[in-house]
Amino acid sequence: MATGSSKAESAKWKMVSCDPDKCTGCTVCEYICSLTKDNAFSAQKSRIRTMRLHPLVNISIACRLCSPAPCVTACPRDALKQSEQTGVIMIDDDKCDGCSWCIEACDYGAITLHPELKKVRICDLCQDEKDGPRCVKWCPEEALDFVTKDILSQKARIAVTKKLFKEAMAAAGITV
Amino acid sequence: MLGYAGRILHVDLTSGKTWTEPLKEELAKKYIGGIGLGMRLLLDHSKPGVDPFDPENPLVLATGPLSGSMVPTGGNGHAFVSKSPQTFAMGEAKSHGHFGTAMKRAGYDAIIFYGKSEKPVYLWVDDDAIQIMDAKHLWGKSTFETEDAIRNELKDFYVRVASIGPAGEKLVRIACIMNDRSRAAGRCGLGAVMGSKNLKAIAIRGSKDVKPANQERLLELVKIQHERMKGPAARKYRTLGTPENVLVLQKLGAMPTNNFTRATFDAADKISGEYLNERFVAKIIGCSSCAMRCEHVAVVPEGPYKGTTTRIEYEPLWAMGPNCGVGNLDAILKGMDLSNVYGVDAISIGGIVGFAMDLYEHGLVSKEELGGLELNFGNHEAMLEMIKRISLREGFGDVLAEGVKLAAEKIGKDAPNYAVHIKGVEMTGYDIRGLKTAALGYAVSFRGADHNRHGAYGPDVGGKVNRFKAEKGRGKLVRETEDLYAIIDSLIVCKFSRGTYFEGYKDLAALYSAVTGIEMTPEELQIAGERINNLGRLFNIREGLTRKDDSMPWKIMNVPIPDEGVAKGSFVSQEDLDLLLDDYYEVRGWTKDGVPTVEKLNEIGMEDLVYLVKEKTEKPRRKAKEE
Secondary structure: OOOOOOHHHHHHOEEEEEOOOOOOOOOHHHHHHHHHHHOOEOOOOOOOEEEEEEOOEEEEEOOOOOOOOHHHHHOOOOOEEEOOOOOOEEEOOOOOOOOOHHHHHOOOOOOEEOOOOOOEEOOOOOOOOOOOOHHHHHOOOOOEEEEEHHHHHHHHHHHHHHHHHHHHHHHOOOOO | OOOOOOEEEEEEOOOOOEEEEEOOHHHHHHHOOHHHHHHHHHHHOOOOOOOOOOOOOOEEEEEOOOOOOOOOOOOOOEEEEEEOOOOOOEEEEEEOOOHHHHHHHHOOOEEEEEOOOOOOEEEEEEOOEEEEEEOHHHOOOOHHHHHHHHHHHHOOOOOEEEEOOHHHHOOOOOEOEEEOOOEEEOHHHHHHHHHHOOEEEEEEEOOOOEOOOOHHHHHHHHHHHHHHHOOHHHHHHHOOOHHHHHHHHHHHOOOOEOOOOEOOOOOHHHHOHHHHHHHOEEEEEOOOOOOOOOEEEEEOOOOOOOOOEEEOOHHHHHHHOHHHOOOOHHHHHHHHHHHHHHOEOHHHHHHHHHHHHHHHHOOOOOOOOOOOOOOOOOOHHHHHHHHHHHHOOOOOHHHHOOHHHHHHHHHOOOHHHHOOEEOOEEOOOOOHHHOHHHHHHHHHOOOOOOOOOOOOHHHHHOOOOOOOOOOOOHHHHHHHHHHHHHHHHHHHOOHHHHHHOOOOHHHHHHHHHHHHOOOOOHHHHHHHHHHHHHHHHHHHHHOOOOHHHOOOOHHHHHOOOOOOOOOOOOOOOHHHHHHHHHHHHHHHOEOOOOOEOHHHHHHOOOHHHHHHOHHHHHHHHHHHHHO
C-alpha cells in the first residue's frame, strides 16, 4: 500500500499545476491529452479538465498527487495504488468497476469516468514521454507547469515579492 | 470522411419532428462547411421570394470540418445562415467560443430549422437524443440569463448554449445570436429569424469522439501553427487587440465619426487600444483550441458603470464611440454589455444610434418624438437609453429597430441620405471614402456592408496601393481576398489567424486533409472559395438583387471627407464605383450586370445551379442578335 509514503518521497513528486492568471480557457490541454491517450479529441476522455466559471476565472485541473490520497482510501476494490516514486495514482482496470467512489472522494474533480470503458481515468503525468506531460509542453500560454510542491510555493513567493516590490517602487514614484 | 460528423439534423419546429440524413462527401468537398455548406443548404431548402420572417425561411446552423479538432482556432467555430431580414438576401454570421466544438462532438455538421413553433421553445441536443423543450419561462430573459438557466435546468455546466435575447424575440432586425456569454453571431439580423420561429435557444452536449484522419501529420501542422501564433503574425491580437485600429485609422483619416460626418475623432486618445488596455482590460481569454487568445475582457473600474464586464473589439468600440461622437470608454463598454444582454449586433446598434443622432441634429427627428431625449452626438447617456429602446422596440426605438435603411424610408424626407448602409446592413468602422479598394469590397459583399467578407482594407491601410484612387486591378485584389475569406469562414478558422497561414491555401489545405482524410490541393481549395462567393451571388440573384444593389451609402458618394489632413476631399464618385464594379465583375467572370456566366459556373463545378442565371445571361445575347 502506498498511502503511507514517506515525506521525503512525496517532496520529490512533480505534478501538473495551472496558473489561473495565465490560463485562457482554450482547452488545448484537453485536446492533446485525449488525442495521445485515446486517439481522439474528447473532453470526457481527457485526464486534465478546464473550467471557466466566469470570463475572468479560468483554470485547468489535473491530479494533485495528494498524500495520503483520498481516492485510494475510498476505493472499495483496491483498484487504485499510489506510486511511491512518482505519486501517480495507478489504476488496475481489472479491479475497477467504475463505481466512482474515488470521483466523490476527490476534492478537485481530477478523476473522470471513461465514457466507453467505464473505468476511471487519472493523470499519469505522461510517463511514456521522456520530458514530462504533454499538456505542459503544448499549453500555448505556458500556464501549465510540471513542478514539485516546494517549487510551487517558491513560485508564489517570487510572484508576491515582485508585486510588493512594484507597489513599493510605485509609491516612491519609480516605474520598473 | 473524418473531421466531418457526416450527419445533418433537420428540425421542423411546426410539427416538432426531427430527422437526420448523411452528409454527402461531394457536397462536403465542394462547399467545405461553415458558411459554404450552410449557404448551399439554405439555397437547396428554401423557396425564392419568401419573407425572412416567414416560417418557410429556414435557419441553418453549421460547423466546419475542423470544428472539434485541435487545429488552432479551428476547433470551435459555427455559422448561422438564413435569408436576412436586413438585406432580404443572403445572411450569414459566424461565432466562436465553445459551442461549435460541442455541436461537432454531438455528431452534427449542420442543423436546419424549418417552420415555426407555436410556443417559445429551445432545442436540446444531447448527442443523439433530440428534444424540443418548453421555453416559456425563458422568454423575455437576457442571453446571459438564458444560458445560465438552461445549464441549471439541464444540470450540466459544460452544456453549450446559443440563444437570443429580448431583441430577437421582438424581431429587431439587427438581433444577434449569442453563445458562451460573450461571443456573437452578430451580423445580418439572424437572431430575429430565430425569434420569428419562437426558437429561444439551442443547447448542446457533445460527448462523441472527433478523430483526425492523420494524427501524426496533424500534430506536426498544429505545432507549426502554435509557433507562428506566438510570433509577430498574431502579435496584435495577443497584445492591444483590434482596438489598436483606433489610432491607426485616426492617423489615416479613415475613422468614421458622427455617422460618417467626419473621418477623424477628436477624442481618439480617450478610446484608444492603448488606453483601453492600460485602464480596463482585466484578462485576455481564448476560444476552444486557440493558441493565440484575443478576447479582451474589460472591466469598468469606477463611476456609474463600475463593474461592467464585457468583451471588447474595435468594431463595436467604434460604433458606439466615434460613430456616436462618444469619447467615454465607460459608456462604450456599458453599451457593449447592453448589446450582449439584449442580443443585438453591437456594430449595427451603434450605426443606428449614430444615424438617429444625425437626424436629430438635422431636425428630421424631434425631441418630442424621442420622448424628451436630447440625442446629440456625444450624449452617451442618451445613446445607452436608445440602445435599450431599440432593443425592446420602445417608443421611437420601434422605428429604428427596423435598421437604418427601412427606418429612413419610413421617416422619409432626406432621412435616407443619413442612412449609412449597404444592402440594408449598417456600415462598419472604416471610412471607405478614402479606402477605395475596401470600398469595392464593401459594395460587392453578398451580406451587405462588411469588412469581413473581403478584408480589402488591407492593401489600402498597408499602403500597397493608392487608396484614394479607383483603378483597374482592384477587382483582382478584392476577388483574391474574398475567396480566401470564404474558405476561412467555411473551414471556420478565426479571421484573426489569417496571418499565420504563411503559405495561404497550401497551409489550409494541409490542415483540411490531415483532419478529414480527403485529398485537397491548394488550387481546389481556392476554387471552393470562388464557388462559395458565386453561391452567395447566385442566392442574391435568385432573390432579385442586381448591380444596383452593389452600391455605396449616399454620404460616401456625396460628402467628401471634410477633415484637414491626408484624406481631405476624398469620396467615391459614380465613375469610381462603375470602374471598380466593371473591373471586379470582369475578373470574376460575371456579366456587366454582375451575373455569373454559364461558362463560369460550369468551370467551377456549379452546373447544377446554372438554371438560376440561364435567362439572365442569355437575354443580352438575344438582344444583340435582334439589333
